[in-house]
Amino acid sequence: MVVVPYAVTNVSYTGTAYLPEPTDVGALTHFSAKDGVASFAAGTAQGKAAFTAQDQLRLQFAPDGKFTEPTGTKIVRTTPQPLKATRSWDAGTYYALASKQAVLRIYKSPLRFGLYKADNRTVIWEESKGLRWTQGGLRQSLKRGATEQFFGGGEQNGSFSHRDKKINVANSFDWNEGGYNNSQPFYLSTAGYGAFRNTFAPGLYNFGDPVRTGAREKRLDAYYFIGDAKKVIGDYTALVGKPFMPPIYGLESGDSDCYLHNANRGERHTLDALKVAENFNTHQMPNGWMLVNDGYGCGYENLPQTGTGLLKTNMQLGLWTQNGLPNQADEVKAGVRVRKLDVAWVGNGYDFALDACQQAKSGIEDNSDARGFVWLPNSWAGIQRCGVLWSGDQKLSWDYVRWQIPTYAGSTMSGIAYNTGDVGAIFGSDPKMHTRDLQWKSMTPTIMTMDGWASDAAGKPIDKQPWVFGEPYTSINRKYLQLKERLIPFMYSLSAQAARTGVGAIRPLALEYPNDPVTATDAVKQEFLVGQDFLVAPVSSDTSVRDGIYLPKGTWVDYWSGKTFQGPTTINGYKAPLDTLPMFVRAGAVVPMWPQGTLSYKTRDTSTLDYDIYARGRSSFTVYEDDGVTRQFAAGKSATQQVEVTAAGQGAGATVIKVGASTGTYAGKPVSRSYGLTVHVGAKPKVVVVDGRPLAAGAWTYDAAKKVVRLSTPKVSTAKAFTVVLAGAGGIT
Template sequence: MYIYDSAGKKVAESAGTADPEATVIPKASGTYHVVVVPYDVHNNSFTGKAYLPEATDAGNLTGFSGSHGTYEIAAGALKARADFLADDALRLQASPDGVLADPPGSHMIRTQPAAQRHTSSFDAGTYYGIRSKDTVLRVYKKPLRFGLYKADNRTPVWQEDAPLRWTSGGMRQSLGRGATEQFFGGGEQNGSFSHRDQVMNVGNNTNWNEGGFNNSQPFYLSTAGYGVFRNTMTPGVYDFGPHVRTGQQERRLDAYYFTGDTKKVIGKYTSLVGKPFMPPVYGLEPGDSDCYLHNANRGERHTLDALKVSDGYVQNQMPLGWMLVNDGYGCGYENLPETGAGLNKNNAQLGLWTQDGLPNQADEAKAGVRVRKLDVAWVGGGYGMALDACDEAKAGIEDNSDARGFVWMPVSWAGAQRCSVLWSGDQSLSWDYIRWQIPTYAGATLSGIAYNTGDVGSIYRHDAKMYARDLQWKAFLPTIMTMDGWSSDITTKKPIDQQPWLDGEPYTSINRKYLQLKERLLPYMYTLSKDATKTGVGAVRPLSLEYPDDPATLGADAKYEFMSGPDFLVAPVYSDTSVRNGIYLPKGTWTDYWTGKTYQGPTTVDNYAAPLDTLPLFVKSGAIVPMWPKGTTSWQTRDKGELDYDIYPQGTTKYTLYEDDGVTRKYAKGSSATQQVEVRAPGHGRATVIKVGASVGRYDGKAASRSYGFTVHAKTAPKQVVAAGGKLPHLADAKAFDAAASGWYTDPATGVTHIRTRSLSTDHGFSVELR
């Protein structure tokens, strides 16, 4: 926003996208005019000046009527409507032009809830009240203002502190702010997840760095117990200062308000715009991308050269789920069916970067294309274009195969979570790059975005140490990708590829360690993906989502940590150091994943030893973590005859594993299975009992039987272990354990007990007792 004097001289300027709802300085001042400078996302530049006329406020109420969940409201030229919806949500629309409808061409909303019929209205003198099951909407008369209250009509959820205000360029809503009220959301907001006292831009740009918002969404939620989605395809500015002022660049308000705690609000929002999609299991494995044909940075190559790189993953025992083989502008492809077949032999899927359209989807899918990455050249500024592209790319795979569409996209809008991984764009590697991405991806989850990620090691610069540090923590994101063929070495400035073994030792072994750990944890992450399709809540979470009553989770230390699911706390190292300070652990008992040392929270850990091969990683007591066997490098070659559980006993806890065939859409018709595990650890010398239920359900490839491995992090070693009714042999050490078909031993160095059962039918449950 720029402010000019009456002579046209610029006298003030504020950073960021202009606020179309900015308060115009009254004419009585006689000197200033507020000017909005429109922003062109394609050319990354401002396009001119647009002077805003003085704003108009809603006047006094002039009309109120309605019943059965829908109410018509008027204040002079302003027409408004309140719809109470079946999922305990409120839709509030207002326009001085009298047009109350969805934005033209909108298809963000997947399922429009029906209006509640069981509502009633009453006249309270200074306001009309509309009562629904859980809330009361107050419609104040002089002037017209709105306030949403809980069912008691005494406790405010939100309250307008000024009437709706509009100009020719937009409309603004102004709310009061609670003394400790916090605000989240806005989609992907690079570098932040908590927005109190911040101005949050909601629009699409191509600023890929801290402060950018290319995958933003017109949605925010509040710790006061509500969230709001603005049904719009126009940019906006949300100011979460002492007066919460939100507005879009249009003369209308169309807002869906959802009430409840944060997780419930995310669930209601994603029920409206679309739940996160269910990825194929190979989509949760690492991806690799490069241009193999007409690559100006690497010299002339051929598409089939991609197979030599995929061979490298196999030779180095590193998982690879998929490859983009034409990664770059001007990069075409040749021999696509042969390339796809070759990648499949190495247990990887074929993917294509789509620069400017999808003219050959059917043929490409038949050649084996199972992954799409879209680009800004035709996705453009996002909004409706992004959703069209995303839906089209996903459908192109699914209409021409039995696979699940797996799409990546760099610029998007509300609803993109239903069809795409959101990618934060072209960045250059630095320690700062690692730092600001941590709250970015955790914060995106608070807008129902289950898959948000950035390139491992960035696209443009490479450093072996920073690459290893970046890969470590990104192994705990659901989706990751290495971008090759564009990077240069930070020191030598020479072109360099970025496959995780190319830096040599010790980096190769460190990178392998975390990639194999990511692979082993796929049953855990895959179950979280299934959960997200129902709840809208993704795996990567700020600590405040799991510990909403702990104000320290909003502090400076916790900002650069995240939860991977409910059980893992990850505290990445984002500076050139071997010691991590300021690790905040919330209430509960936490176990260091590497050493077994326990911490009692809430506490802050300083001087944590974090050499290059160590990611600070903690597990919450009570956790039950499913894992594939050691050495697994592909979902296709894993030993289906074994499933492991990593267990941290405390009290009684339960976990439900989800499984299906991993690739087809048959799961949507019920082709899947679940298995519940319950751990009871009463303590005081009494037996710890692990109850493993039957695997309930069917899917293609389901194991009829399997052995189970249990790693039990208990305080005391058992004297004997009984599994499935039989006493297991006590083995001397790890070597004997690895050689045995079943048995148990306790590691004297760590106190951890390792157990393996014989192969058992998945149709029947069994118990394990540590006595």
């Protein structure tokens, strides 16, 4: 729940209203280069350009000739230094500054810029006219490619791809479609670059022709990253901060409510949260943490007892704060391991959000050995290093379900690895909509249900825990929460990837299939990928049939039926009753999972690890593991295990699975474990061989309808590699 504080201004503007009667930059009047920095002028205006890496350019411009750094170290913690080993020359109509991978052209009349590849012939981007400004803002205009697509801008509610669109980069407190509460002054282009404007000023990016990007400040400080989308995301997050590594319980679902003296629910107390926690266990629904207050007058009592009680139900204690953290040490000692911040933390320059997130994260880490786990609804560039972004106070509707899908996938294109919204919204209630929303959000890394603020169709207050609507909803919700729990080894490994590369788990199809022209269009707006392997096409209307499911190039396997599809193709008429989330798995996927029946990271059977394998060609996956809770992983206390699969041919042939040794160590690492293998193949094996020994016929099973082999290995030392051969069972057909 969010109440917008009076001190925060809702900044929004459209068109070019902030650039009346602009000043054109004019002609170049000075150029010099020294120690890798090109300095130039156009009258009283001054500029600087430098390559800070072979494939990264920083461009600064000050119309008044005064370079300022209003963001300080808030966003870019450490300013990269110019490369001194660059070249410069006078090319007649322009001056050039070159690294080994790129050339910046600084045209003389009028002064404008173009960035080229090392051959100085292949354009990356080029201005269509020089910089323009007024007292209130400065704009850059770029030529647009015939098929060039644009992504980024942080969280843009309801959108993931921006060609021919305008996006605001500011803070609107509009939680619905078109809002931009967690926006970032960054975008990337399929022309092979990304651009970050190092500023706290609100901006407007118009991706028409020409592309016009402006900010409400009379200065330019921009970084340009060269490469494909994944590389650009990695370079951008290397500059502003890589996504944080969450605790493992952060990938379990969370629950939030105001318990103390809740006017909507009658007289209650903080310890009443324990009854709700017990109900999660009773209903066999995994839940990792609970917020027990709301920060808006609903405080807490008996906090240590509440924290201890939640731990007994395998959950962590969390607190919500509107605008301050005065008692962090005592609260963390009482068991607080999760924080949710609200909009009073956001102020001029948005640095309040960055400061508050770091303060909350540090408060947990300074007073415990745990990792800080922070949620917040408003932010700016750099927040990915600290928190989960939460898309605000929405009212449940089919539109609410619909517009969030591209929001979260699109956020990944700005290096935001954790972006989510309330399951079933915060206001309004409908069991069918709630269940559909929970289904697809169970395939995202972080989710939370907000209880205590909703009413049913008759206006009667209603809670929103996943069992309150009764059957069939309870059983369906349990199915997806348990699937989410089983997939934590897969999702946790993707979190480790995100912390290393900047690329989050939830991805638009365009990130993995950039050469497919369909993947940047609205035709796939209601789909997303989980890593490279799962394609999820949520149902976002009152229907049991899903049309328009686009599958890109490759072989795709229906997760539920095992039916295969050859992409690119569009599926219409897909049968999706209420208990079915349309979901497909890429042939070649290797998916680590916890054993069936796992309800908590604390009670999981660490002596068993399952792999769901979709054999096709050559593929692999590296599972990442650590203790899941402490910060020892940052000191290298972690382990990885790679599984390699080779499926010779399709149908007939052989599938060979090489399970590598687990390398590395951490507290609690199992010495040995068995492996449950579910292998999707093209035919029934003639024989199954584990480490050179054939298994007896009854030691493995084959599902002929789905063409799936299932087996469990004996316990094997985690320090030992071994091989499984399915002779006569080639890849998926």
